[in-house]
Amino acid sequence: MDRADVEAFFEAVDFPTFNARQDAGRSWADARRELAEHHPEHVSTLDVYTENFAASLVGPVPGTEEVVRELRTLGVRLYGLTNWSAEMFHEAEPAAPAIGLMEDVLVSGRVGLVKPDPRIFEAATERFALDPARTLFVDDSVANVTAARALGFRTLHFEDAAGLRTALRDLGVGVREA
Structure with a gap:
């Protein structure tokens, strides 16, 4: 082929x-x-x-796993909300090991809803017992960030690990500087 x-x-x-x-x-x-x-x-x-699905995955964004590890060390509760096929989700963690550092991950393919549908954010809020006003939602999709913000989440549009570090520090989270 x-x-x-x-x-x-x-x-x-x-x-x-x-x-x-x-x-x-x-x-x-x-x-x-x-x-x-x-x-x-x-x-x-x-x-x-x-x-060959695993070979199609681009792998983790450089530096992201380290940020997630620091957040865990700081005691920050970490949850995942991902648009992913239920049948292929087992390929996610090997491609992006930070996924395995989450307390729990809500997988769209398992609940039949995808971001930016507000119902998937509501499902995550219920499943993880979140208060959106006290929860930072980080995503690489502007549409997903916009949807979360409309539901009362604090939001951050993810572009790279350095930007994530800077934004977290600006919010008072004690991660080291980029």
């Missing part, structure tokens, strides 16, 4: 939408059945993708 095959697959299935449906809880078996019905020429590409 070459790059052109992959690009044709991405375009034919509208991959961002396809992936969002996986994050919302559609099973990979259902995705494969739907693809076989509408785009049978791309079923083999999907099979290669799912068999």
Whole structure:
């Protein structure tokens, strides 16, 4: 399979939408059945993708795991809220070890809701017993940050670990300087 095959697959299935449906809880078996019905020429590409899913992950953002470790050492309670396929979430921690440092992670594919839907933030608030006014929500998506802010969360748009450190220090959290 070459790059052109992959690009044709991405375009034919509208991959961002396809992936969002996986994050919302559609099973990979259902995705494969739907693809076989509408785009049978791309079923083999999907099979290669799912068999090699871990290789498609870009890995952790440099420095982020260290910030998360510092926050844990400081006693900060850490929870995850992620848009991710339930069936593939087992690949997340090896690709981004900071996930394993969280007390708990709410996975969109397990609850059938995706950020920025307000209901997933409400589910997280209930599951983790959070007070949004006392909770900092950090995310790399402006849409997700905006949704959380509208629900009363304190928010931070994540761009890199150095910026996260600076923002945390500005909030009075005792992480070391970037």
